[in-house]
Amino acid sequence: MTIPFYDRSLAGSKELIAELPALGYTDAWSAEVNGVDGFTPLALAAEWAPELRLGSAIVPVSTRGPGLLAMSAATLADLAPGRFVLGIGASSPAIVEQWNAGEFVKPYARTRDTLRFLKKALRGEKVSETYETFAVKGFKLERAPKTPPKIVLAALRPRMLHLAAEEADGAITNWLSPEDVPKVREEIAPDTELIARLFVCVSEDTEKVREMARWMLTTYLNVPVYAEFHRWLGRGEILKPMFDAWAAGDRQGALKALPDEVVDELVVHGDAQTCKARIQKYVDQGLNTPVLALIPGGEVPIAQAVRDLAP
Template sequence: MTLPQSLPPRWGLTVPLPGLTIDRHRFIVERLPDLGYTDVWSAEGGGTDAFTPLAATAAWSPSLRIGTGIVPVHTRGPAVLAQTAATLAQLAPGRLLLGIGASVPAHVTDINGIPFDEPFKRTRDVLRFVTRALRGEHVSGDFDTFSITGYQLPHPPADPVKVILGALRPGMLKLGFTEGDGAITNLLFPEDVPKVLDAVGPQPPGKELVVKVFVCPTEDTEYARRATRPFLAWILNREPYRKFHEWLGHGELLRESHELWAAGDPEGAQKALPDEVVDGLFISGSPEECRERILRYHRPGVTTIQLYVSLPPEVFVSRARLLDTLTRLGPAAG
């Protein structure tokens, strides 16, 4: 059973916005529901942790849904993940999505000193543990990648917490929908969404498919390319994303960048990224043009569009300018 085609997507904003520390976001979060946004999302890699921004959001807004997209499964123990989610759920009952995933070695091994071992199995095991723990079950026994002597949450969430997986290719996508509450995917072109949906297969009601879309709302195309190309070259040359785009059929498009990166030439790898890749994976243009392109990601089965918005410097001149930009990008603009 697929989701109804008429079902409108939820719209989420990733916080903190680049260039703005989380303590300066309250005025944004408080206004988001008026602008049509339904969610606030956060992520965890090499900068801000995923949970503190969501705790602040829960305190600042009584209505916004909050989600992690994603928390790496290697860098926090299974019980720590469960208890952190359960605590956050007390602040936002019925409004929390816990997004977990394998992440990339750069965020697991390079900066945390933790081996990036068996990412699929580790993600599956953490999903199984956390799902059971959040239901209040006593969990004990051996998993493939860890063993639990015995753990039970003293205060499991009264309202269910959805657990979704960061997923790129079919194995993780199917795991998210068979054993979890769905998946979150990102860094793909709008025309790639049907292939992801095909890999997911039939979606029972209540399952989530979140698509994270990267946006730089400026009409200065050269600025947008300079600002976003280094990140894209870095992330697209991580093995999970390289394999993702090979599966999507973009291997030849990215071949030169991959070869230069492997040869130890990151600057050359950046320059070798075709403009069509930079412009396609990190949308730029006027807010209205960006919004039109964002809407191309909404296909039947996509339940949430999560925006990662990198604002140009001129937008930060005033709160009014910033809110106006988010308004023109968002769902209420239509």
């Protein structure tokens, strides 16, 4: 489950997070865009629901220095030994440059270099090394975690997927259909954990869900990395009218150009049993860890949807 929940604050999520293990949920994953940060919800969940595996999906590699990222990860690993998974990724130019005054340069190399640095630092090694995208001199964690966390990478296309499989402990993907999973899975080893956030709305009002989800999708799919991801998945032609309208500055035209079939492929919706069956399809196609992100606005309140969707 993605925490905190979209319909409430982090402070207001305590009781529902604490209920997750009894409902059968195994994991709680944070996100970091322009709401909560990626670490604080997990630190609280470590106390509120100590049975859960905790993961960040994802923390950008270019909005913090390498040492600070290692310190934050070590803190979580100490709070939840053996239960914390550090998810990192390149993020996007808007988040890195426009919102955080960073530099979105060589995203693949920066992610690779950060991964290699973190693996050494979180083992308690002293790191003095010049990487392609940054240099570190004499960094050593004051308190290295007894159990270094696993590290997984946000990965959408083959090059980053291969890096995730070869040097990390898993891959995180996003905004895909069950039928897309095999194409992603074939790029990584069978024993590599594949994680995906699935956006879910428990609602039988199909038109309302489509209207609500269309804005989310149009915004995401026009981010260059997601546009290329969906071209790679084979949606280039069907999404071309939307891409063209967005590039021309016609936001309303882009919304209208996004086909219903694409919305239905990428957003899980319907009654709870329909949603559970759809989620199961992802697993059947090779997804190891479906991370649910419940979208508000359906006729079923999120707290009830969490209970109705329980595995």
